[in-house]
Amino acid sequence: MKKKVLIVDDAMLMRLMLRDILEEHGFEVVGEADDADQAFELYKETNPDLVTMDITLTSSSGIDAISKILSYDSDARIIVISALEQRKVVMEALRLGAKDFIIKPFEEERVLSSARDVLCYS
Amino acid sequence: MKIINVGVGELSVSACPDVLKTILGSCVGIAIYSPRDKIGGLLHIMLPRLNNGDMNRTKYANSGIPELIITLEEKYRVNRFNMVAKIAGGANMFSFKKTTSPVFDIGTNNITAVKYCLGELNIPIIGEDVGSNYGRRIEFHLESGNMVIVGTDKRRLMR
Amino acid sequence: MTQPILPILNEEQIRRLDTAARLGADKVAESLSKWLRTKVVSNSAKTAIVHYSKLLELSPSSEDLVTAILIRVSGSISGYMVFIFDEMSTKRILTKILRKNIDSLSEWDNLRRSVMEETGNIIGASFANTLAMNLNCDIHPSSPVMACDFAGAFWDTLLTQYAIEGEYALSCQVTFNSPGDQISGTFSIIPEDLKEWKEL
Numbered sequence: 001m002k003k004k005v006l007i008v009d010d011a012m013l014m015r016l017m018l019r020d021i022l023e024e025h026g027f028e029v030v031g032e033a034d035d036a037d038q039a040f041e042l043y044k045e046t047n048p049d050l051v052t053m054d055i056t057l058t059s060s061s062g063i064d065a066i067s068k069i070l071s072y073d074s075d076a077r078i079i080v081i082s083a084l085e086q087r088k089v090v091m092e093a094l095r096l097g098a099k100d101f102i103i104k105p106f107e108e109e110r111v112l113s114s115a116r117d118v119l120c121y122s
Numbered sequence: 123m124k125i126i127n128v129g130v131g132e133l134s135v136s137a138c139p140d141v142l143k144t145i146l147g148s149c150v151g152i153a154i155y156s157p158r159d160k161i162g163g164l165l166h167i168m169l170p171r172l173n174n175g176d177m178n179r180t181k182y183a184n185s186g187i188p189e190l191i192i193t194l195e196e197k198y199r200v201n202r203f204n205m206v207a208k209i210a211g212g213a214n215m216f217s218f219k220k221t222t223s224p225v226f227d228i229g230t231n232n233i234t235a236v237k238y239c240l241g242e243l244n245i246p247i248i249g250e251d252v253g254s255n256y257g258r259r260i261e262f263h264l265e266s267g268n269m270v271i272v273g274t275d276k277r278r279l280m281r
Numbered sequence: 282m283t284q285p286i287l288p289i290l291n292e293e294q295i296r297r298l299d300t301a302a303r304l305g306a307d308k309v310a311e312s313l314s315k316w317l318r319t320k321v322v323s324n325s326a327k328t329a330i331v332h333y334s335k336l337l338e339l340s341p342s343s344e345d346l347v348t349a350i351l352i353r354v355s356g357s358i359s360g361y362m363v364f365i366f367d368e369m370s371t372k373r374i375l376t377k378i379l380r381k382n383i384d385s386l387s388e389w390d391n392l393r394r395s396v397m398e399e400t401g402n403i404i405g406a407s408f409a410n411t412l413a414m415n416l417n418c419d420i421h422p423s424s425p426v427m428a429c430d431f432a433g434a435f436w437d438t439l440l441t442q443y444a445i446e447g448e449y450a451l452s453c454q455v456t457f458n459s460p461g462d463q464i465s466g467t468f469s470i471i472p473e474d475l476k477e478w479k480e481l
Binding site: 010011012013014016056057058082083084085086087088104105 | 316399410
Binding site: 130145146147148149166168169213215216228229255256257258259274275 | 343344346349351387426427428429430431433434435436437438439440441442
């Protein structure tokens, strides 16, 4: 059975790129969100196996979304994919429970191997 | 016929058949003109109100507009009762998304300040092309009193 | 005639910022090279306190069509980052990322806007990350917004945003280009309050 992914990023291009990469490699994209609230709602609705999360969203922060989702479901598997690399942000995301932090611009292979790793170690 | 380029925060006055031109983003261009004398000026203001201590009065609506009017009256002997105004600009260049920073809405504040000043000084605004989210290249023709406005994809004539 | 107000940052502070800016520029070049899959180098990074009239001289030719991407910055320092790409560079970036030939900028759909905005996001974050690390502070870039219009219209708007202390502004300009691919761009930092920079 295909693993379900929720993509959270406010850039249409990014959502498209990630969707292409994931669908081409056997994942099923069940939702796309561009802000923290929508991400949380879609998470509850679609119950994905994996979430990819950007930090800089238009009027909210990916950190809030991570916090909300993990409070709701402590088994949620979230991979951060962001251009921000500042120590504080990375530490905060991991501390809250994100499983990995990928810096943009990313290599396709990095995203795929991270997704597989995160889904295997459950 | 001279084409006079008016820079940001500047003011130029001339007579027919010259053309005054400038490019506007959030700034407002104010052309004040006497159709009878065919003498007029173009003012390119950046901000609504004069900051304390800034020597450059033509950057601001509330000090630049009186300066333009007085220059026309005293240097060019134009009677204030013959003056009319046309205004353009005051765009919010980045207002495509729902959540643009309000700071960049200086365009709207500029338009308000300009209209207020012209109103206070009893100069009628006989044409305007202001607001929205695009840049404007304007030419004010002192021969005809027309303002030609060009955007990246449109062209308009304000008679 | 009033005395001009002296620049608010001293030589040492400017030197520190300049160094951080150069490192930031290198990181931007590296990120862009990955993003655009072509070699991008940063050719100059200059930080200086300039008289505001000098900013006018730095502006590109008024009637040229350019793409400007704007990012708001908050945290230890506040202000804006602006990236400007000329018409040719914009078409080249769109072509590279969308993998199809883009030869006109008369149509901007959401996807094309997103390409430029995400390019800005990557540049902005790379630069902010490096500055934050070197100056030991927090810099949070916001989500980018882009517009395509006359260069003069953008400069006119941006000049009003420069934190003018008296008549001086902190100008931090970086230029970069990709020699093989005719992509070049500049980016500027527009601080909101020069006093914050003094604290760094």
